[in-house]
Amino acid sequence: MYGYQITQRAKELTQGELEMTEGALYPLLHKLEDEGIIKSEIQKIKGRDRKYYLLTEKGLQQQVVQETEMKNYLLNLSTIFNI
Amino acid sequence: MTNDIQEREITRYLISKKLNQALLSEIKDHFILQISDLIDADKMNFQEAFLQTKLNWQHELEMVKADALSFRRIARIEKDVLQRRFRNITFTSLLSSFLLSGLLLVVSDLFFYLQMLLLGVMTCLLAYSFIFKKMKFRDYIQLSFHPLIIRNLILYGILFSLVYYFFNKFNFADLLIAKVFMIYTGITNIQLLYYNSRKINVLI
Numbered sequence: 624m625y626g627y628q629i630t631q632r633a634k635e636l637t638q639g640e641l642e643m644t645e646g647a648l649y650p651l652l653h654k655l656e657d658e659g660i661i662k663s664e665i666q667k668i669k670g671r672d673r674k675y676y677l678l679t680e681k682g683l684q685q686q687v688v689q690e691t692e693m694k695n696y697l698l699n700l701s702t703i704f705n706i
Numbered sequence: 707m708t709n710d711i712q713e714r715e716i717t718r719y720l721i722s723k724k725l726n727q728a729l730l731s732e733i734k735d736h737f738i739l740q741i742s743d744l745i746d747a748d749k750m751n752f753q754e755a756f757l758q759t760k761l762n763w764q765h766e767l768e769m770v771k772a773d774a775l776s777f778r779r780i781a782r783i784e785k786d787v788l789q790r791r792f793r794n795i796t797f798t799s800l801l802s803s804f805l806l807s808g809l810l811l812v813v814s815d816l817f818f819y820l821q822m823l824l825l826g827v828m829t830c831l832l833a834y835s836f837i838f839k840k841m842k843f844r845d846y847i848q849l850s851f852h853p854l855i856i857r858n859l860i861l862y863g864i865l866f867s868l869v870y871y872f873f874n875k876f877n878f879a880d881l882l883i884a885k886v887f888m889i890y891t892g893i894t895n896i897q898l899l900y901y902n903s904r905k906i907n908v909l910i
Contacts, residue, residue, distance in 0.1 A: 646766025
C-alpha cells in the first residue's frame with residue numbers, strides 16, 4: 624500500500640471515524656522502515672514515482688503479537704464493563 | 707485528474723518547502739492523489755482543491771528551525787525525520803565510543819591507532835564525496851557548523867571546564883574521558899559523511 628491509500632483505507636474501514644493526519648503518517652512509516660518492520664519499493668505510475676510499503680518478515684511477526692495483545696486488551700475491557 | 711501544468715505548480719510549491727528528493731516525490735504523489743480526489747468527489751476546481759490540500763498539510767509543511775543550534779529552516783515533517791536520524795547517530799556514536807573505551811583501558815596504545823583509523827575513514831569518505839560529487843566545498847564548510855558538531859564542541863568545553871575545576875588539570879587530552887570524547891566526535895563525523903554520501907539528508 625502507498626501513503627495516500629493507507630489514509631483512505633483507514634478512513635474506509637472505520638467509516639470515517641479515524642481520520643489520519645497525512646503529514647503524521649510519513650514520519651511514522653519512515654520510522655517503521657528504519658526499524659525493519661516494513662520495507663518500501665518504488666514503482667513508476669503514470670510517469671511519477673509511487674512508494675509502496677510492505678510488511679517484512681519481522682513486521683508480520685510483530686503484527687501477530689500486536690493483534691493478540693489488542694484482542695486481549697479489548698476482551699479485558701469488555702469483561703470489566705460487562706460486570 | 708490533474709494536468710502537467712497543475713502538477714508543475716504542485717512541484718514548485720513543494721520545492722519551496724526544501725524537502726529532500728525522496729520525501730518530495732512521495733508527498734507530491736500524495737498531493738496529486740488528494741487533489742484529484744477532491745476534484746472528482748467534491749466537485750472542486752484545481753485551485754480550491756490545491757488550497758484545501760495545502761491547508762490539510764499546513765502544520766507538517768510549516769518551515770521551522772532545523773535544530774536549536776542551526777539557523778537553517780526546514781519543513782516540520784522533514785525535521786521529525788531528521789531529528790530521529792540525529793538521535794540514531796548520537797546513540798551509535800555513544801555506544802561505539804563506550805565499547806572502545808573498554809578496549810582503551812586494556813590496550814593503552816590503541817588510542818593512536820584508533821585515531822589513525824578514524825582519520826583514514828574520514829579522509830576516504832571525503833575523497834569519495836568530492837570525486838563522485840556528493841559534496842561541494844560549501845557543504846564541507848557547512849559541516850564545520852553542523853549542529854551535532856557544535857553540540858560536541860559545547861560538550862567538550864563543559865567537560866574541559868569540569869576537569870579543570872575539579873582536578874586543576876590542564877593536560878586534558880591525556881585523560882581517558884577526553885580520548886573517549888575524541889572517538890565519539892570522530893564516529894559522529896564519519897556517520898554524517900556516510901549519510902551525506904548516500905544522499906540521505908543530515909543537514910549538510
